[in-house]
Amino acid sequence: MSRYEMDQISCEHCHHVHDYVNYRVVNIAIEPQLKDAIMDDSIFTFTCPDCGFTKNYHHPLFYYDPEQQFIIEYSADFERFKHFISLFHQHNIFDKYTIRWTDNWYTFKETIQIIDHQRDDRVIAMYKKLLLDDFRVRNPECGTAMALYDVTDEERLVIISENLEPRLYSFPNKWYDSVINKPITQKVLKYGNTLILDDDYVRDITNMDVTVKIADVKLPLEQKNYILSIYDDGFIGDHVLVDTLHSIKPIEGIIENIFDDNIRDLPFGIKTIKHIVYNDEERDTFSPFFADIHAHITQNDVYTLLDILMDTVIYIPMHYKNKKISTMAIEIHTHQQLIPLYTSKDFCQNQENVLYFRETFDNIIHQDIITADGFVINPQMPEFLVVDESFIHLYDNYKLTHQYSYS
Numbered sequence: 001m002s003r004y005e006m007d008q009i010s011c012e013h014c015h016h017v018h019d020y021v022n023y024r025v026v027n028i029a030i031e032p033q034l035k036d037a038i039m040d041d042s043i044f045t046f047t048c049p050d051c052g053f054t055k056n057y058h059h060p061l062f063y064y065d066p067e068q069q070f071i072i073e074y075s076a077d078f079e080r081f082k083h084f085i086s087l088f089h090q091h092n093i094f095d096k097y098t099i100r101w102t103d104n105w106y107t108f109k110e111t112i113q114i115i116d117h118q119r120d121d122r123v124i125a126m127y128k129k130l131l132l133d134d135f136r137v138r139n140p141e142c143g144t145a146m147a148l149y150d151v152t153d154e155e156r157l158v159i160i161s162e163n164l165e166p167r168l169y170s171f172p173n174k175w176y177d178s179v180i181n182k183p184i185t186q187k188v189l190k191y192g193n194t195l196i197l198d199d200d201y202v203r204d205i206t207n208m209d210v211t212v213k214i215a216d217v218k219l220p221l222e223q224k225n226y227i228l229s230i231y232d233d234g235f236i237g238d239h240v241l242v243d244t245l246h247s248i249k250p251i252e253g254i255i256e257n258i259f260d261d262n263i264r265d266l267p268f269g270i271k272t273i274k275h276i277v278y279n280d281e282e283r284d285t286f287s288p289f290f291a292d293i294h295a296h297i298t299q300n301d302v303y304t305l306l307d308i309l310m311d312t313v314i315y316i317p318m319h320y321k322n323k324k325i326s327t328m329a330i331e332i333h334t335h336q337q338l339i340p341l342y343t344s345k346d347f348c349q350n351q352e353n354v355l356y357f358r359e360t361f362d363n364i365i366h367q368d369i370i371t372a373d374g375f376v377i378n379p380q381m382p383e384f385l386v387v388d389e390s391f392i393h394l395y396d397n398y399k400l401t402h403q404y405s406y407s
């Protein structure tokens with residue numbers, strides 16, 4: 001669901017006070033009509049009902065598209081966004097998502113259109129750079145210039161410059177297909193992820209010269225290199241959980257060294273660190289996810305989390321024989337009987353029951369078929385989100401008091 005707050009705005013022209021719908025989170029799968037409001041900027045527009053005066057308010061916007069598995073935030077605070085996303089990453093939620101942040105409203109809209117057309121925004125950025133470099137050489141008098149992806153009629157590129165008329169270019173289908181199918185591009189796109197497509201990143205990716213952080217991890221039986229995810233800040237001495245060939249479950253190691261390496265030079269099959277155990281306390285004691293959330297992030301982030309959980313798809317194992325949902329509860333430190341839920345079907349398939357049931361979080365927690373004390377999301381993770389009676393109470397209350405339907 002999308003979320004907005006009702007702000008009171010005093011009209012600058014007639015000074016009458018009116019409600020203004022201030023969107024924070026847009027779930028485009030549920031409210032697709034909001035895409036038009038984004039594209040024509042009206043999502044930011046306050047129109048006075050009395051005198052017709054209009055003004056734009058550029059507030060932060062968190063855009064969430066569960067169908068395309070895409071998240072982009074338009075805001076001024078990158079560190080806060082990164083921290084918020086890293087919390088999800090710790091629980092393996094959004095692992096397959098494209099996640100971006102920008103403080104540029106045009107980039108925000110452009111990226112949405114690129115993803116909607118099933119293009120990789122990083123490859124489009126590469127082409128825009130090549131096109132623009134060539135344009136500047138041919139037209140040294142152009143002044144400041146920029147290239148834009150445009151889909152007004154069909155996919156194409158536009159160069160807008162200070163001193164020349166806008167130039168239109170047809171979309172380079174052949175170039176795009178040949179680049180995206182190259183093994184080196186695929187390797188760079190797989191490991192060289194980013195939350196921000198800035199000039200430095202685009203330059204590096206165009207030259208296929210992207211560095212990633214590698215952690216040298218000491219494990220009980222061996223010493224091995226792992227990629228440090230862009231979502232995590234790892235330090236020497238941190239305890240981490242990693243996959244190995246010898247164990248089905250992730251095992252714990254210690255980061256002994258961190259260094260930069262070029263993606264070209266990465267060995268085949270190198271894995272990413274699954275989870276950083278930030279301190280000994282976290283490792284030794286069960287820390288309820290929500291306490292963690294309250295300690296680290298703002299109330300607004302909690303609401304965003306609840307909004308997103310509402311539409312998060314979860315998987316639950318099914319019995320092979322009778323095709324019924326597995327109601328086998330597990331017990332955790334608190335001795336509650338909890339039904340495990342998984343945010344990826346891959347986690348389910350590690351279980352004996354290989355069939356799975358796919359449902360939204362919102363629907364599953366309100367099913368009566370299951371009698372237990374609650375649910376636990378991704379119990380294979382060292383920190384897990386317990387969805388017990390009090391959590392469901394908080395969730396339902398939030399739903400009642402903070403959700404408005406757009407009219």
Ligand SMILES: [Zn+2]
Binds near residue numbers: 012013016048051053
């Ligand atoms: Zn007015």
